[in-house]
Amino acid sequence: MSAHPPPATPGIRRPAHPLPVRIMHWVGAAAVMCMMLSGWAIYNASPSLPFTFPRSLTLGGWLAGGIAWHISVMWVLFADGIAYLLYGAASGHFRRNLRPPGPRAVIRDLTATLTGRLGHRLGHYNAVQRLLYVGVIAAICLAVATGLAIWKPVQLGWLCGLFGGYPLARHIHLAAMIAIALFLVVHVTMVAIFPRTLVAMVAGIPAEPEENAR
Amino acid sequence: MTPLRLPRAKPAVTLDEIRPELARIGRRHALHRGLSLGGLALLTGCDLSTHSGVDAALWAMLRFDDWVQAALFSRTRLAQTYPASAVTRPFRFNAYYAEWQVRETPPGWQLAVGGRVADKTPWSVDRLRQLPQAAQVTRHICIEGWSQIGQWSGVPLHVFLRRVGADLRARYVSFACFDGYSTSIDMPSALHPQTILALDFVGRPLAPEWGAPVRLRIPTKLGFKSAKNLQAITVTDTYPGGYWENQGYDWFSGS
Ligand code: HEM
Numbered sequence: 001m002s003a004h005p006p007p008a009t010p011g012i013r014r015p016a017h018p019l020p021v022r023i024m025h026w027v028g029a030a031a032v033m034c035m036m037l038s039g040w041a042i043y044n045a046s047p048s049l050p051f052t053f054p055r056s057l058t059l060g061g062w063l064a065g066g067i068a069w070h071i072s073v074m075w076v077l078f079a080d081g082i083a084y085l086l087y088g089a090a091s092g093h094f095r096r097n098l099r100p101p102g103p104r105a106v107i108r109d110l111t112a113t114l115t116g117r118l119g120h121r122l123g124h125y126n127a128v129q130r131l132l133y134v135g136v137i138a139a140i141c142l143a144v145a146t147g148l149a150i151w152k153p154v155q156l157g158w159l160c161g162l163f164g165g166y167p168l169a170r171h172i173h174l175a176a177m178i179a180i181a182l183f184l185v186v187h188v189t190m191v192a193i194f195p196r197t198l199v200a201m202v203a204g205i206p207a208e209p210e211e212n213a214r
Numbered sequence: 215m216t217p218l219r220l221p222r223a224k225p226a227v228t229l230d231e232i233r234p235e236l237a238r239i240g241r242r243h244a245l246h247r248g249l250s251l252g253g254l255a256l257l258t259g260c261d262l263s264t265h266s267g268v269d270a271a272l273w274a275m276l277r278f279d280d281w282v283q284a285a286l287f288s289r290t291r292l293a294q295t296y297p298a299s300a301v302t303r304p305f306r307f308n309a310y311y312a313e314w315q316v317r318e319t320p321p322g323w324q325l326a327v328g329g330r331v332a333d334k335t336p337w338s339v340d341r342l343r344q345l346p347q348a349a350q351v352t353r354h355i356c357i358e359g360w361s362q363i364g365q366w367s368g369v370p371l372h373v374f375l376r377r378v379g380a381d382l383r384a385r386y387v388s389f390a391c392f393d394g395y396s397t398s399i400d401m402p403s404a405l406h407p408q409t410i411l412a413l414d415f416v417g418r419p420l421a422p423e424w425g426a427p428v429r430l431r432i433p434t435k436l437g438f439k440s441a442k443n444l445q446a447i448t449v450t451d452t453y454p455g456g457y458w459e460n461q462g463y464d465w466f467s468g469s
Contacts, residue, residue, distance in 0.1 A: 045358035061261030063358060064462030065272075068262055071464065072275035153355065154293045154434050154469040155286045165294075166353060166361055 013206035016123035021093065022201055024084040031077040032140065032180065034059055034069060039177055041066025048174055074147065081140065100134050101127035122200045123207025129190075136183040143176035262462035273462075280466040284400060287468055293408055293433035296351045301416060302362035307423050308437065310395060310457060316423045317393050317443065325428055326446035329388075332379025339413065339427045345369045345377065348410055352433035354440065355469055357458075366431040368412035372405040380449045388454035389430055392445040397456035399432065399439060400466065408433050411444070436467040 017025075041058035045066075060066035088094040101109075105127035112118035113128055120126075125133065149160040149169040163169035191198050199205060260268040307313045324336035349367035375382065382405065388398035403409060412431040413420060420426040425442025432439050438458050448454070459465045 042359065046356070046360045048359075059257060059260075061259070064458070064464075065261030065263075067357070067464060068272040068276055068462060069260075071279045072272055075275075152283075152286060152469065153353075155288060155291060157291070157294060166355060170359060 014123070015204040016200040016207040017204075018091070018093065019204065020087050020091075021084075022204075024080055024087070025201060027076065028080045028084060031073050031080055034073040035077055035143075036177060036181065038066045038069035038073065042070060043174070048171060071151070074144075077140075078144065081144065085137075097125055098130055098133055098137075101130050106131055120194050120197065121208040121210055122197065122205060124210050132183060132186060136180060136187075139176050139179040139183065143173060143180065146170075146173035146176060149173075276462075276464045279464055283466040283468045284402070287400075287402060287434070289402055289406060293352050293469065296353070296363050298351055298365055300363045301351060301365050305364060305416075305424075306360070306362055308356065309393070309442070311393075313423060318422050319427050319443075320392055323392070323427060323445075325444060327378050327448075328446060329448040329450045330381035330384045331375075331449050334378075342369055342374075342411065342413060342428065346373055347413075348407075349414075350408055350410065350431070350433065352408065352431075354433070354437050356437040357463060357467065365416045366410065366412040367414045367417075368410045368428070368431070370407060371409045371411055371430070371432075372407070374411055374447075375404065375449070384449045385451050386449070386454050388448045388450060388456075389441040389444055390446040390448070391441050391443045393443045395441055395443070395457050396454070397430075397439055397441045397459065398454035398465075399435065403432065403434055403468065406432070406434055434469050436469060438463060439467055 037057065037059035040053040041055075041060040042063060044052045044055075044058065045063040055061060058066060060069045088098070109118060109127040113126075118126060145159065146163055146169045148156055149163050150166060150173060153160040153166045153169075160166055160169055163172055257268060260266055260272065262269055262272060309316070324338055325342070326336050327334050346369065347367055348370050349365070351363060351365045353361050353363050355361040371387070375387070380387075382401065384401055386398050387401060387404040388396065390396050399409075409430070409432045412425070412429050413427070415421070415424040420429060422443070425440075425444075428444045429442040430440050430444065455465070456463075
């Protein structure tokens, strides 16, 4: 990154993704992957749905290994998530870039995406992206909260009660995982279609001017 | 760590001589790691049973989580209780072996008491029944994720420990069972009001499959801590481990 002051002055372009977002994104992505794969090892011990995950796809191999990974990496996810939420709120990143879109904007951008007419400007999220990102952030928060509830159903009994008791909290935890997995499929597909965005999420590439002011 | 200053013969190989080879092996290792999907394939092999650094780190994190769980534990916070009508039927059998391998109580059985206790006289079921009794309908949560509600009654463990003159400042209470099982808990959890030496299950003396003649019932911990078919209770300061704990289930396993 250059030693320029923050690009408050017009003309000097801000990076498409600020450095803290890039770091926290990749730490978070690694942590979420580890949580998901170790969660599958735990799921296999007592599957709630009529299938299990192949052992080779899991992290930890068996129940104790999966739990060891899960309750180790949860601290990484926890720290990364708190840092990301604090940074996003304090820096204005959430307000500027991730404001939840209205339904009209979502429909407009979704049709544009599906008909291949939506340009992608580095550093600006369209309505569909914002919806997906806000959604996955919420899903991860839900996964963390229900995870705490089923980890400590007695000591955090109030939290477990909030999710309708232990068995229901456990099912919500699984549902949150499925939501995150579905997001990932869409997310990685989009990155594969627009590989430029991947470069920008790694290196400090300047943001592109917005196509049409909203 | 004592520095090795003894007069010694010069080693056959010095570090300097093999440094290039070491570097090459290290690079090859790193390359392998990089090729195997960012090391993921190597990581997925870490299941607490290998001697890798990752497994060592996982074991260290388990100890850290035990510490956090002990800090979260409250001596007074109670597990939720339910009406008797909520008891799960049929109640699921679970052990580290199949149900047909359940053992009957050995003839002449008595509960042994050992370690840091004043009175090591063994206990018969009849004598245990003469102590104050407590009943509970609580949720048994298995580490595997499933759960069920059961009804147990028996002697609160804190009553029993005080009765045998246990050193209540000792760190651990460990349980050995005549079916080969074992486990251990921390003293604060042992003294929790809902931790009982259960003699009855759903109003009847324990059947062998539910842990006859005496089992531990501790609703503030995961199910595997509620050891069945007890043979001996030991109060100790030496970490006792347990059947599952020694294989990697996290030791505290509090709920
Ligand atoms: C594993 C879980 C993952 C989660 C939860 C996740 C979540 C997110 C979120 C919330 C954002 C918006 C960040 C912000 O601006 O504050 C984002 C952006 C991005 N992510 Fe991920 N991500 C994950 C994995 C991945 C993976 C595996 C890749 C690469 C294949 C990737 C590539 C990107 C890219 C390139 C962007 C920027 C998109 C753009 O500029 O339009 N992410 N991700």
